[in-house]
Amino acid sequence: MEYILQPWPWYISGPLIAFIMFILIYLGKTFGMSSNLRTFCTIAGAGKKTEFFNFDWKSQKWNLTVVLGAVIGGYIAHFWLSNPVDIALNPNTVEQLSQLGFDNAGKSLLPPELFSWDAVFSLKGLLILIIGGFLVGFGTRYAGGCTSGHAITGLSSLQIPSLIAVIGFFIGGLIMVHLLFPLIF
Known part of the structure; x- marks a missing residue:
């Protein structure tokens, strides 16, 4: 029997996100990807040019693991957990996208006309x-x-x-x- 991979349902992924948020709130941490860009700029030395980047980036090391996890998780999801089937789009959406020049609307998550x-x-x-x-x-x-x-x-x-x-x-x-x-x- 062939196993077909499916995205995690909301009742699994939603509580996992909530669990992580409870942990972060308990530890007094905040989550956000844009703060990692600030941290990367600080590591690269931007604090010497702009006061905004002059902070203790080592206090954000835990948040850099979020970036690493997102990259690794994205890789795993794409290469090991993806099910390459057509996307069920509303026929009206397919028609509208076709009018905008998207030839294979619904055939890929990343249309080649953009990506x-x-x-x-x-x-x-x-x-x-x-x-x-x-x-x-x-x-x-x-x-x-x-x-x-x-x-x-x-x-x-x-x-x-x-x-x-x-x-x-x-x-x-x-x-x-x-x-x-x-x-x-």
Whole structure:
């Protein structure tokens, strides 16, 4: 009998995330991927140029293991736990994506129109990466954290600013998908 790999159901992954959050809150730690970028910049010596990066990065070593775990977990999930089957998309979504130039909508999680090397190294691809990277970096700094930090840590510890940030992330995502994405493609 062939074993078909499936994503973990919400009733397994959700409580695991909650368990990790209880541990972090108990230990007085906060979680967020953007804080690791600050730590990497500090390790590279950015604290000599900008006061923001002048802090004791060794106090964040535990959070760097989160990055390592995300990389290892992503590798394991992609190469050992993935089930390469078509994605069940609504036919209306497939039609809309086809109109935007996505030829094989629903055939891959990473459409080659966005994630191939040809797409990345095109003028449009480079502009999207540069402008998008700037906007994400600016937004993360302006919001005081990233989506994972606010949505997981901030909401778990009942912080009103995180609730406002998460609402803003959703509104921004809706604007991107429904208004800007069709203009770009």
